[in-house]
Amino acid sequence: MKRRTFLAGSGGVVAWPSLARAQKVPRVGYVVAGDPEPGWTLFRKAMADLGYVQGRSITYEYAAIGGDAANADALVAPLVRRPVDLIVAVFTPAIAAARRATTTIPIVFSGGGALDTGMLRNIARPEANLTGVFNPAAALAGKAIELFREIKPATRLLGVVANQPDPFHVVMMGAVEAAAKAGKFDVAPVFIRSADELGPAIDMLAARRVDGVLVQPSVGLQAAAVNAMRHRLPAFSFRRGIAESGGLFSYSPDNAEVTRILAGYVDKVLKGTRIADLPAQELAHFELVVNLKTARTLGLTPSAMFLNRADEVIE
Structure with a gap:
């Protein structure tokens, strides 16, 4: 929309x-x-x-x-x-x-x-x-991926929704690729040009059976969270709105x-x-906000240590 x-x-x-x-x-x-x-x-x-x-x-x-x-x-x-x-x-x-x-x-x-x-x-x-x-937004993206892999350590394929007209997408993808190389997992990026392409992008990632989706904040986090939950995909980002809208967690200012x-x-x-x-x-x-309600819906169990580090837990 x-x-x-x-x-x-x-x-x-x-x-x-x-x-x-x-x-x-x-x-x-x-x-x-x-x-x-x-x-x-x-x-x-x-x-x-x-x-x-x-x-x-x-x-x-x-x-x-x-x-x-x-x-x-x-x-x-x-x-x-x-x-x-x-x-x-x-x-x-x-x-x-x-x-x-x-x-x-x-x-x-x-x-x-x-x-x-x-x-x-x-x-x-x-x-x-x-x-x-x-x-340090690029570093926040890398940290968010690190946190996601604490919840899903067996991650093999991470989906990414990037906003191509946003100049920051290049920097963000550099951080994602560095994290993938260090963590020995693959990345499935989808580059969108408008809000209308967000839903189809997440549909595409779901078809590829990604383990989760990192969402660039400027694409619109509320819509991203809703679309990800349609496919029971854990979505996360480095802006708080993703957790508040039904995504798995956020790590953000x-x-x-x-x-x-x-x-x-x-x-x-x-x-x-x-x-x-x-x-x-x-x-x-920076604050870690975990949507525990979403985690339970998706069958995920963040550790007690992970939840203790959270600044806020949504239940």
């Missing part, structure tokens, strides 16, 4: 970097790939905690790319034309599209792909108009922590801080 949402707020146009001197309400664009929630709600709450009242001291313009990364440019372009005063970009397709669309509007991002794909080159002193919070950091960056930029003076921040804390 394609999700393309655009909600326009009202507010004045303010030129960066003189935002702190503006008298009109700043307008912030928020563009996200993959599943928009809970990040969108958490971000607005974090901004409210900093004193920003929607419609009075800030307005938002929201664009959801969903699993259709190829459409990212078309969804970001209206934000730049208005223009918004700042763009929050979540996940690599959104970051890449925002970066292509503007070199002047400040961009605050969340996602490992900005560093892994070379869009962010200077962490300590960001260049141009891009800074934010990143995670803490969404609440990420959005608090994002809101802090936005607050500073709106008050006049230059992007170059806001070092990008690497996340150091």
